[in-house]
Amino acid sequence: MEQQADVVFRGGYLVTLDDERRVFTNGHLAVQGNRIVSIGPDAEWRGQAGRSIDARGKVIMPGLVNAHNHLDQIVCRARMDDLPSAGAMSAFAHDQINLWKHAGAEVTATILRLHLLDLLKGGTTAVHDQHFTNIPGENIEGVLGALEESGMRALVSRCHLSEPAMVPAEAIESVDTVLKEVERLRARWKSTRIEVTASPINPSWVATGEELVELREGVRAIGAPFDIDLSGDLWRETFRARGIAGGAVEYCARLGILDDQTLGGKSFQMLPYEYEIWADLGVKACMVPLGRMYREHGPALHHFLAVGVVPGLGTDAPNSHPTTSLWEVMRLCLVGTATRKLAERLAGDPQDADVTPTTETVLEMATIAGARALFLDPAVNGLAIGRAADLIVVDTDRPAFSPRFDNRRLLSSLVWCTEAPMIDLVMVDGTILIENGRSTVWDEEQVIAEAEAAAKMLFEKAGNDRLLPPRLPGQEYRGWKYF
Numbered sequence: 001m002e003q004q005a006d007v008v009f010r011g012g013y014l015v016t017l018d019d020e021r022r023v024f025t026n027g028h029l030a031v032q033g034n035r036i037v038s039i040g041p042d043a044e045w046r047g048q049a050g051r052s053i054d055a056r057g058k059v060i061m062p063g064l065v066n067a068h069n070h071l072d073q074i075v076c077r078a079r080m081d082d083l084p085s086a087g088a089m090s091a092f093a094h095d096q097i098n099l100w101k102h103a104g105a106e107v108t109a110t111i112l113r114l115h116l117l118d119l120l121k122g123g124t125t126a127v128h129d130q131h132f133t134n135i136p137g138e139n140i141e142g143v144l145g146a147l148e149e150s151g152m153r154a155l156v157s158r159c160h161l162s163e164p165a166m167v168p169a170e171a172i173e174s175v176d177t178v179l180k181e182v183e184r185l186r187a188r189w190k191s192t193r194i195e196v197t198a199s200p201i202n203p204s205w206v207a208t209g210e211e212l213v214e215l216r217e218g219v220r221a222i223g224a225p226f227d228i229d230l231s232g233d234l235w236r237e238t239f240r241a242r243g244i245a246g247g248a249v250e251y252c253a254r255l256g257i258l259d260d261q262t263l264g265g266k267s268f269q270m271l272p273y274e275y276e277i278w279a280d281l282g283v284k285a286c287m288v289p290l291g292r293m294y295r296e297h298g299p300a301l302h303h304f305l306a307v308g309v310v311p312g313l314g315t316d317a318p319n320s321h322p323t324t325s326l327w328e329v330m331r332l333c334l335v336g337t338a339t340r341k342l343a344e345r346l347a348g349d350p351q352d353a354d355v356t357p358t359t360e361t362v363l364e365m366a367t368i369a370g371a372r373a374l375f376l377d378p379a380v381n382g383l384a385i386g387r388a389a390d391l392i393v394v395d396t397d398r399p400a401f402s403p404r405f406d407n408r409r410l411l412s413s414l415v416w417c418t419e420a421p422m423i424d425l426v427m428v429d430g431t432i433l434i435e436n437g438r439s440t441v442w443d444e445e446q447v448i449a450e451a452e453a454a455a456k457m458l459f460e461k462a463g464n465d466r467l468l469p470p471r472l473p474g475q476e477y478r479g480w481k482y483f
């Protein structure tokens with residue numbers, strides 16, 4: 001019988017990331033509704049499609065998954081570059097909560113659209129969000145509304161804050177209040193594309209271990225996955241003040257709040273024995289390579305791989321990592337892991353030195369490992385018949401990808417040379433969201449202009465103008481003069 005399809009891509013280089021890691025060097029891929037209905041060598045396409053897309057000279061692969069982020073922080077993009085050092089995290093939390101007090105749902109959605117558009121244009125089809133700016137409470141409606149509009153997939157965590165040393169008193173809530181709010185948000189926004197849960201951000205943003213347990217139990221009862229940032233060093237002081245020794249992973253494992261329905265984010269500066277604990281509990285992982293450049297000597301990907309854990313990848317908030325590009329993050333992950341290994345060797349303690357991640361490793365991390373980490377629909381799992389039609393088309397018919405020696409170096413160039421403008425088409429759940437590099441959902445110029453105006457308004461109302469670097473005409477900054 002002839003295969004019926006809505007769309008067929010013909011003649012592309014298909015990087016499927018399916019269970020057998022097949023690559024079709026001259027392939028076809030057909031989509032009907034929201035599923036892939038045919039995939040294989042181009043010559044084997046026998047069907048009728050409403051639309052045929054010429055994919056010669058292009059790579060077709062699963063969409064990228066950004067597995068750690070704080071979406072509203074796009075408003076502070078590149079902030080970290082202003083600072084001589086990372087700055088105090090509690091001061092940053094106060095600053096963010098104070099800033100977003102002036103937002104509301106509409107302003108939040110306006111700023112979020114900019115971030116989501118930027119992500120989509122870089123080939124990202126699913127994203128994570130830990131949302132902690134909950135004054136006013138309606139801000140998160142703007143987050144979820146913009147996500148719904150965008151057509152992307154998402155895991156959104158409505159955060160619970162209660163540590164007085166970290167956040168202002170007015171932002172402190174009870175676990176019960178947060179869980180009720182999460183149930184309300186799920187009733188309104190949860191769909192096949194969007195999952196909503198509660199998160200403590202990091203264990204140190206919540207005042208007690210009892211509260212962490214209460215939150216974990218509540219999330220379990222709701223039937224949602226749990227999301228917790230498991231970085232170590234920033235918080236060790238808070239732990240010590242509470243009389244807790246050891247690392248964040250060890251502490252949370254002891255509390256019984258980590259399991260295979262948990263996403264463990266970031267994992268900065270873990271203690272050497274904590275990777276085994278992580279693997280034994282089956283916790284999903286996500287690495288944030290740029291943050292690790294600031295906090296330590298690069299990501300410890302080799303330690304995760306050594307215990308059989310393949311983490312997803314995230315940018316983290318754009319205030320610290322100004323790019324939204326997972327291509328950049330893949331590269332940083334490879335460079336950073338090499339730096340980390342060198343640092344361990346120089347320190348005379350080379351652990352797992354024989355484990356070397358490759359371009360194939362980071363492509364897997366940025367796609368299917370990220371999908372697992374965000375607990376997306378299990379059908380989002382590489383390109384194969386019956387799987388979700390979440391895919392991107394990269395135009396590789398450019399100088400950046402040559403010479404390619406009959407495509408034997410194409411995958412390496414894909415990781416090292418791809419930039420957002422090379423993304424031709426983005427499809428999520430069978431719907432084309434980017435075509436010829438442009439949004440099919442939004443007027444791009446309008447999204448940018450409205451976000452600029454909203455960001456300016458927020459900064460003015462909160463008095464954050466004083467934080468912006470003096471680079472206006474007539475000003476001087478870091479020895480450079482502006483006219």
Ligand SMILES: [Zn+2]
Binds near residue numbers: 068069070229316317
């Ligand atoms: Zn984060």
